[in-house]
Amino acid sequence: DTGVSQNPRHKITKRGQNVTFRCDPISEHNRLYWYRQTLGQGPEFLTYFQNEAQLEKSRLLSDRFSAERPKGSFSTLEIQRTEQGDSAMYLCASSLTSGRRTDTQYFGPGTRLTVL
């Protein structure tokens, strides 16, 4: 399967602990996006990369959140000192951008985080 994959699918942690999620995009896609989705809501944009460069971060992304895409392939999203309000589904998507044209975003299955 060559779709977007995310690991782990579920993560339960205690408040104050650090967690890291991984996203592997579709192989030829140069853009990678992170979103957060809470129950009953649409996704909220967090950040995106074009290749290894992080081009934009939402103001929702506090300083406890950091994302990397070191080689322009997979990406990691780390949350430090987790809080109960961080409990959500974290979604990754990828797309192919060429010049002024950006293709459709394809989503992974998400990582569901529960902070106790």
Added chain:
Amino acid sequence: GNSVTQMEGPVTLSEEAFLTINCTYTATGYPSLFWYVQYPGEGLQLLLKATKADDKGSNKGFEATYRKETTSFHLEKGSVQVSDSAVYFCALHDSNYQLIWGAGTKLIIKP
């Protein structure tokens, strides 16, 4: 700023009924428009898209037409099935190609 407004759910229909889920948008320029579907316990899947005015996107019996004059992209299906039960999201690309999402509409199909 850009925004997407969807009809509130849940929408409950009987099997084989006609479906319409309304979506209207506010945007500068001519954004691409999308419908995504999220089945219970699963991630978001692209259902259909349209990239310019009067385009019709279609997939799995669902259709939506990009109406610039009414700034709408309503989702329709002629005969729904129980397996169509899911949450449907309307979205648009903004100028930075970020997706701007509606709040989602939960669809429940009863046999």
